[in-house]
Amino acid sequence: MIKMEDIIRDGHPTLREVAKEVPLPPSREDKKTLSDLLQYVMNSQNPEIAQKFGLRAGIGIAAPQINISKRMFAVHLEDGKGDLHSYALFNPKIISHSVEKSYLTSGEGCLSVDRNIPGYVHRHSRVTVTGFDLEGSPVKLRLRGLASIAVQHEIDHLNGIMFYDHINLQDPYYEPAGAIPLER
């Protein structure tokens, strides 16, 4: 089971690497890592388990955050419409995206970043993502809203990008024309 001490923090070089593709079909070890990632996110949202093990709540986590530089991530969240989005993917790829941008009005956070970093992170409103599930079967997802933002945040981790890289330092609350604010 993944705990807070397994999560590397901002400044660790692995967070800045471009992670490697996972060979498919996935090995037993890679499957275990991916299911552990999903389990962490689910556990962190369960108040009893989170308290017992001191887990910080998150909606997603990527393998580089546990110092495994491989292309896999998990997200588990309920969106603004009450729909559950629970995905664990190998080798995810954004194959298309909207021109329209959105951002969380509360900004973004990250299990690898212990401080609060104010500012808007502009992302594509909608993305289409392909990848492979835990069994190695192909998956195609069309996402919008919080799920779209969370998946873009996690795919960034696979490319060595942190959420705050996207914040405009001169004007952290800059709003591009037509960008859609999202409440969480």
Ligand SMILES: [Zn+2]
């Ligand atoms: Zn993160």
